Amino acid sequence: MGFVNALHYWKAIFERKMKPLCIHTEAVMVDEVWEIIKQKSKEGKIHIWNIMTPENYEYFKSSFNVKLSKEELSAKMKERYLWMKNHGEKLELHIHFSIIMNMSLVEQEKLIKNSIDWMKNELEVTPKEIVCGWWCFNEDTLKLLKKYNLKLVKFRDYNSEHDYEWVFNPKL
Numbered sequence: 001m002g003f004v005n006a007l008h009y010w011k012a013i014f015e016r017k018m019k020p021l022c023i024h025t026e027a028v029m030v031d032e033v034w035e036i037i038k039q040k041s042k043e044g045k046i047h048i049w050n051i052m053t054p055e056n057y058e059y060f061k062s063s064f065n066v067k068l069s070k071e072e073l074s075a076k077m078k079e080r081y082l083w084m085k086n087h088g089e090k091l092e093l094h095i096h097f098s099i100i101m102n103m104s105l106v107e108q109e110k111l112i113k114n115s116i117d118w119m120k121n122e123l124e125v126t127p128k129e130i131v132c133g134w135w136c137f138n139e140d141t142l143k144l145l146k147k148y149n150l151k152l153v154k155f156r157d158y159n160s161e162h163d164y165e166w167v168f169n170p171k172l
């Protein structure tokens with residue numbers, strides 16, 4: 001990387017740090033993480049919580065060793081997200097398409113539609129924005145986001161952190 005490029009890079013990183021902080025909320029079901037979420041909510045510094053829904057059930061099982069059934073997990077997530085909503089937190093969407101290169105338009109649509117429906121039915125929240133897991137999406141995703149009226153959040157739009165980072169590396 002040349003000197004000028006390096007300057008542009010660090011400028012972009014610095015500018016992103018100055019933007020409102022959004023949390024990619026993935027591990028609300030983990031009690032240790034939940035305690036920190038409540039604490040952060042009380043401090044009132046989080047602009048948006050981009051939340052995952054039980055539709056990403058397989059992801060939670062592999063990432064956080066979740067042993068609950070999908071129904072039990074849904075109930076727990078609902079209870080905790082409603083607490084956040086009732087404490088004035090703004091909730092938007094976060095979906096992991098995981099193996100996006102192998103995920104058909106039909107599979108992606110099912111995940112998007114079911115996630116929106118879950119937020120509407122269980123939380124009475126209609127999401128307007130989405131952060132795609134690992135910033136991964138393709139042309140099909142873009143078509144679907146248009147169809148479901150979701151604005152795609154890009155890496156530079158906000159500053160962001162993952163909720164689970166607070167537990168496994170609290171120094172960050």
Ligand SMILES: [Zn+2]
Nearest residue numbers: 024026133134
């Ligand atoms: Zn994520």
